[in-house]
Amino acid sequence: MISFEHVRKRYPSGQEALKDITFELSTGEIAFLTGHSGAGKSTLLKLVALIERPSSGKIVVGEQNLAQLGARDIPYFRRSIGIIFQSPTLLNDRSVFHNVAMPLQVCGSYSHDEIGKRVRAALDQVGLLHKENALPIALSGGEQQRVGIARAVVGKPKVLLADEPTGNLDPELSREIMDLFVRFKQVGVTTLIATHDIELINSLPYRRLIINDGVLLEHGHV
Numbered sequence: 001m002i003s004f005e006h007v008r009k010r011y012p013s014g015q016e017a018l019k020d021i022t023f024e025l026s027t028g029e030i031a032f033l034t035g036h037s038g039a040g041k042s043t044l045l046k047l048v049a050l051i052e053r054p055s056s057g058k059i060v061v062g063e064q065n066l067a068q069l070g071a072r073d074i075p076y077f078r079r080s081i082g083i084i085f086q087s088p089t090l091l092n093d094r095s096v097f098h099n100v101a102m103p104l105q106v107c108g109s110y111s112h113d114e115i116g117k118r119v120r121a122a123l124d125q126v127g128l129l130h131k132e133n134a135l136p137i138a139l140s141g142g143e144q145q146r147v148g149i150a151r152a153v154v155g156k157p158k159v160l161l162a163d164e165p166t167g168n169l170d171p172e173l174s175r176e177i178m179d180l181f182v183r184f185k186q187v188g189v190t191t192l193i194a195t196h197d198i199e200l201i202n203s204l205p206y207r208r209l210i211i212n213d214g215v216l217l218e219h220g221h222v
Helices: 041-048 074-078 096-107 112-125 141-153 171-185 198-202
Strands: 002-010 016-025 030-034 056-061 081-085 159-163 190-194 207-212 215-218
Touching: 002 041, 016 041, 016 207, 016 215, 030 041, 030 171, 030 198, 041 056, 041 159, 041 190, 081 141, 096 112, 096 141, 112 141, 141 171, 159 171, 171 190, 171 198
Parallel strands: 030 190, 030 207, 081 159, 159 190
Antiparallel strands: 002 016, 002 056, 207 215
16 A cells, blocks of 8 residues: 655755665554664655655555656545644634544535535544534644544545654543554554554554664664
């Protein structure tokens, strides 16, 4: 589902953020991406989402060779990607329903009824259907993160990219978030989670990709 072959990323400043990265993730696999701050984790996620392009090497997501996608193709490609951030950046003047609906509304390809069905299905998946009319400010931190996850999966992506999704949560809430990712795994969603949470990583039997100064040190199971 995600394949990197000898991928490098060098910025105009000369900094080489990623150095000869090669790995594969299978359909429905969950993997942790870990390493110190500045190691290259966020850069790697940006390459998968085509927010940035590699300096060299080959990246394939699904059946798409990302090097072959032009600027016009990128918005369509990104519909297959869900992105979850440490801070869900919700709009506090919009209801939970409208926060989750936003990606579908921006896309412009869905009817009003289809948006309603998809949003409520996504909220039901994260256990927040009863909060659809609430404003984000009325939610707990864990609930806000679950709204962010619902927004990421409302378009039924094939790949989820999560950048420190449990960074602001206590251990119990972190496990609740991971339980959601496991649920998505069961329907074939491939999930790559960038995290510093070593306790969480060590408690689960998923592959870890360890990056240090742009170099992939390990890409096996714990």
